[in-house]
Amino acid sequence: MSSSTIDCSPYRSELLALASALPGVPRADLDAFFEGGIRLAQQLPQPLRDGLAEFNANGNVDGYLLLRGLPVEPDDELPPTPSEGAAAEDRPLLNMEAMLNIVGGALGLLTAYDQGYGNRRSITVLHELFPTPEPHPLSGSTSKTQLQYHTDLSHHVRQPNYILLSASRGDHEGKAATLVCSIRKALPLLAPEVRDYLFDLVFECQFDTEHPDAYAYVKALYGDKDDPYLTYNRSLMNAKTEQDVTALDALLAALEEVVEPVVLTRGDLLIIDNFRIAHGRAPFTARWDGKDRWLHRAYVRTDRNGQLVGGDRAGEIVPFLTRR
């Protein structure tokens, strides 16, 4: 396993004990659920706490941390993978939802976003990702097509630090890789002129294809020039000149050169550094047989880079604020 992966199978019974200390029906009282996640995060096994704290402090070169071997239910004890709609309010807690909540609580605040015009899913902290028959082409509900490289909520001032994806089920054929492209790996491959050109260059970002006149203003590379943050979302970033196009092409080529496919299987939890990687997902074949790929997702904010404003709490809905 790479240093970006932690094998959690030795902690199975401790993790199950933590999960059982959470409310059994999370959506009946989400505040209690998120408070429980923060409290129980203090009791995570020490090596896991240390790994999360280290990643939270410095990130890593790969831009992700993968927890493997978490205590997912046996497949026949899980409900069928949904193919539409939101989770029922009375659905009993799933182990991989519990892991999402506790690991999120160790990192920061689980957050719901008003995404503005682009709201494609209900405004909630706990998202579900599964293939749907007629998905929005830029959404995680796609399966037949590759989900193009992107930064989640890059148009939003309080862009989440982390995207947490935990898997109750992987896809049947093991093809639905989450595609992770780290700017820390790609930066050395970029010509100095391209780096200089893109650094702090502002792009109009058309964040919703259904409202082409609504813009946010984003930068592809910004922050520390030697260790920059990345925003990438080609279908929404408006390249105005030939030079813009050439520079974004070069950035994409560098990102593609370092892409790492991470195939999530049951019991995996992937933590994506949403400021340092662009991510996508490889195409796969859904069967609609109740056993399709089923991920749980949450966004986490920390105090890095101004996402917290003071008085913040887990579970709150962040109002829609475009980057200007």
Ligand SMILES: O=C(O)CCC(=O)C(=O)O
């Ligand atoms: O399905 C995945 O692995 C990633 C999905 C995703 O990036 C998204 O929904 O924004």
Ligand SMILES: [Fe+2]
């Ligand atoms: Fe995403």
